[in-house]
Amino acid sequence: MKKIALFAVISLFSFYCFGQKIVDVKEQKDYKWGISDEFHSEPGFTGSYWHTAMRVICTEDYHFMLSIYKPASNGYYAIHEDEDCYLKLENDSIVTLKLNTEFSPWNYERAGYYVGSVHMPKRYYTQTFYDIPNIRILTNFKVVKIRWIIDGSPYDIDYAENYWVGKFNKRLKNAILQSQKDFEKKAKFTDDNLSGF
Numbered sequence: 001m002k003k004i005a006l007f008a009v010i011s012l013f014s015f016y017c018f019g020q021k022i023v024d025v026k027e028q029k030d031y032k033w034g035i036s037d038e039f040h041s042e043p044g045f046t047g048s049y050w051h052t053a054m055r056v057i058c059t060e061d062y063h064f065m066l067s068i069y070k071p072a073s074n075g076y077y078a079i080h081e082d083e084d085c086y087l088k089l090e091n092d093s094i095v096t097l098k099l100n101t102e103f104s105p106w107n108y109e110r111a112g113y114y115v116g117s118v119h120m121p122k123r124y125y126t127q128t129f130y131d132i133p134n135i136r137i138l139t140n141f142k143v144v145k146i147r148w149i150i151d152g153s154p155y156d157i158d159y160a161e162n163y164w165v166g167k168f169n170k171r172l173k174n175a176i177l178q179s180q181k182d183f184e185k186k187a188k189f190t191d192d193n194l195s196g197f
Contacts, residue, residue: 032183032186032187033057033058033059033060033183033186034057034058034059034178034179034180034181034182034183034184034185034186035055035056035057035058035179035182036055036056036057036174036175036176036178036179036182037055037175037178038053038054038055038069039053039054039055039171039172039174039175040053040171041053041054041068041146041157041168041171041172042157043157043159043162043163043164050071051071052068052069052070052071052157053068053069054066054067054068054069054172054175055067055069055175055179056172056175056176056178056179057129057179058176058179058180058182058183059183062135062180062183063131063132064131064132064135064176064179065100065129065130065131065132066085066097066129066130066132067127067128067129067130068085068127068128068130068148069125069126069127070125070126070127070128070150070155071123071124071125072123072124072125072126073121073122073123073124074124075124076105076107076124076125076126077105077126077150077151078150078151078152079099079104079105079126079128079149079150080149080152081099081101082099083099083148083149083150084096084097084098084099084130084148084149085097085099085128085130085146085147085148086146086147086148087138087143087145087146088143088144088145088146088147089137089141089142089143089144090141090142090143090144090165091141093141095133095134095137095138096133097130097131097132097133098130098131098133099128099129099130100129100130100131103129104127104128104129104130105126105127105128106126106127106128106129107124107125107126107127108124108125108127109122109123109124109125110122110123110125126150128148130148135176138172138173138176139173139176142165142166142169143159143165143168143169143172144158144159144160144165145157145158145159145160146159
């Protein structure tokens, strides 16, 4: 049930983010989180069917989370409470994103399907959620490497080694802004479904 709560009702207070004044919606009844589109985050194939993909989520009080999807063909990955995500920035500093154990891991499967005459077999997805302590760090500095722990082992993506620093960081920043705008749009929605109709 907690997994479903990811997209459920939340509360919010007035806050400043990216230099924009945010509407105080604490008197309204229903709030939803802002969620970016999924973006491909690993060098290689262009889709997330085979490789890692991510989303950015904007929640109450403009708290941000990074969600990572890891597909597999033979079952789900094991994720444990103390297994966080680490981002190495262009200035060699390391940012720790704590695993959000209220929502992680979220396991689900996607049935096999055909694209033309090519069969795409069933995939198992393990999705994890990590709290971003300060979103401004990710908008001011480029991420050059990422590590998270799955199946008890580190999984690294070195963007500098693969010449993906610019591409990944552009996608990450776009996802941050998209999740914020989505949240603001949903936060302004009132209980009156016909308001402004």
